[in-house]
Amino acid sequence: MTAADHKDFALNLSLWINVLILITKIFAFVVSGSLSVLAALVDSALDILSQVILYWAEGKSKNSSVAIYPAGATRFEPVGVIITAAVMGMGSLSLIKESLSNLISNLTSGNVPELGGGGSSWLSLVSVIVIKILLSLYCKSVTDLLISTKADSVATIEAMYQDHFNDALSNGVAVVALVLAMNHPKLWFVDPCGAIVISLYIMWSWYETGTEEIEKIVGRAADQSLLDEIIYLGNSHHESLSVDICRCYHFGPKFLVEMEVILPADMLLRETHDIGMSLQYKLENVPEVERAFVHIDYSAREYDEHVMSRKVKSYQHQMSMTSPQGDDKTQSLNLII
Template sequence: MDVKAPLLSSTEDQKNNQTIRCDSINSLRCDFVSKLPENVRSGLDPEAPFHLDVTKTTGLIYATVKSGSLAIAASTLDSLLDLMAGGILWFTHLSMKNINIYKYPIGKLRVQPVGIIIFAAIMATLGFQVLVQAAEQLIKDEPSDKMTTDQLVWLYAIMLTATAVKLALWVYCRSSGNKIVRAYAKDHYFDVVTNVIGLVAAVLGDRFYWWIDPAGAIILAIYTISNWSGTVLENAVSLVGQSAPPEVLQKLTYLVLRHPQIKRVDTVRAYTFGVLYFVEVDIELPEDLPLKDAHAIGESLQIKIEELPEVERAFVHLDFECDHKPEHSVLSRLPNSQP
C-alpha cells in the first residue's frame, strides 16, 4: 500500500477494497511462515521433497526399533518433528479457510499459533522424555545390549542413505539461484549433523564405550527442546497481546495524520492478537462536522489501515475533544476474582 495515497478513497477504489483485503488475508501464510524456523518452513513448502522426508522418517523409525539406540531415537524425533510440523500447520491453514461467521465472527487466524504451541509443546515433551531415559541409563550404569551384525547393516544402510539424501539436498539448495530454496539449505545441513551425531554415537556406544550412545541422545534431545521452546515462547507472546514495534506505530500515525480535517490524534495503538495486529485509533474531529462526513472519514481510515498486510482489524474512534479519560481500562485481573 502507498502511504502517500489520498485517505478518502474514490468510488472505484472502494469497489476494490474487498479484493485488496482478500489479497492481504491470502498473504498471511507467507508472512507467518517466514517467521518460523527453517525446518517448519520446509515442511510447508509445496515444492519441498515431502515424499523424501516421509521415506527418510519411516526408515529412521525402523532403524530406531531395530537398533534400540537412544541416539538414533533422538535423531528420529527431530526428523519426525519436521514432518509432523508441516502436516499440522498445513491442516490449520486449511481450517482457517472454512469460516463460520456466526460461530467465529472474526475468523480463525489464531488457529495457526495455537496449533504450533500445542505441537511444539508435545515435541519438546517427547524430547525431554528421551533426555530422561538417557540420563537414567547413565545414572544406573546399565549398558544396552550389543547390536547384531544384521542390526548394524540395517542401521548403516538407513542412516547413511538418509544422510546422503539430506546432504544432496543441502548441496542443491545451497547452489540454487532461488533465495527461498537457499534458505532451506540450513535446515538440511542440521539434519545431516543430527543424523551423523546419532549414527556415530550409536556405533561408538555399541563397539567401544556404551555411555556414548545415551550421551549423544542427550545432546540431540537438548537441541530439540531448545529449538522448539523458543518457538512456543514466540507464538505464546503473539497471543498475549504484545505491542507492535515502533516502526509499525510510526507508519500508522503517519497514515492517520495525513487527513486535513483530523484536528488531533489522541491514541494509536497496535498489538498482536495471533499472527497479525489489531489496531485502535482515537482521533479528534471538528465539533460542528456533519455526522455523514465524520463517518466517511472514520470508515475510509479504517479501510486504509486494514489494507496494510500486517493488520487484521482496525477500530477507529471519533471524538470532538481529547481531554477526557481513556475510554477503556486495562484489566490487571479477571472480573469477580480475588485481588
C-alpha cells in the same frame, strides 16, 4: 508459481519426505539399536504428527466461515504451532527419561551395549541430513518470499523451516554419537548422551518458537516503525483530523489497530462518520493489519477510556476543583457513569 503456491508445495513436499525419512530411520534404528538414532526417529515421527496439526491449523485459517469467526480465523496457525511445540517437548522429555535410565543402568551394572548395523545405519542418516538441509533452505526461501510479499501468514512455513533445520542438527549429532559408539566400545555412553543432547535442543528450539507465537496471540505490541507508519497515515488522512492515541498489537499473525482521532466538535455526524470509515479502510489495507477500529472524539483526553473504572473518579475530582458545574467533558463522563 505464486508465493501461496510455493507455500503449499513446500508443505506437501515436507510431509512426503518426512514419511520416507521416518522409514529410513526405522531401518537405521532396527539394525543399530542406537538411542541417538531412536531420538532422531522419535523426532521424525513427531514431525509427521506436527505437520498434520499444522495442516489442520492452515485449513481452519483459510476455510473457516466469517459467520462463525467474525474477527477471522488466522489465529488458528499460531495455535497449531503452539500445540506442535508442546507435542515436541513432551516427546523429547520422554526420550530424555529413557536415555538417562539406560545410561544409569549400564553404568551401575558395568554393561557395555553393542551397536550393530555397520556403515548402512549411519550412511542412511547422512543422506537424511543432506535432504533436511535442502528442505530447510527451500522453506527459508519460501518464508522470505512470503514476508517480502506481505502474505497473510507465515507461521506454518516458518515452523516447517525450524523443524527441518532442527532435524539436520539432530541427525548430525546422532551420526557422530553412533559412529563413536560403534568404533570405540569404551565410548558407549556417547550414544545415550547424544540422545539427551538432541532432545534438549529440540525442546529448547520449540520452546522459543512456541513462546513467540504465544506472544502474538496474547497481543505483543508492534515495532515502533510500523506504529509510526500507521500514525502517519492517520494524521495525513484529513486536514481536520489529528491522532490522539494509537495502539497497534498482534491479533494472531497480523495486527489489530485501535486509533482514537480528534475532529472538530461542530462537524456534522455524517462527515465524521465518512472520514472515520475511510480511515478504517485505509488502515486495513496496510498488509500487516488484519483489523482496525477508529474512534472519533472532539477533544484529547487525559485518561485511557478503556480503564474508566480506575480513572474516571480521579478525573472528575480534578475537573470539579476547577469548575463547580463542570465542563462538557465532565458532564459526558457523568452520563457514562
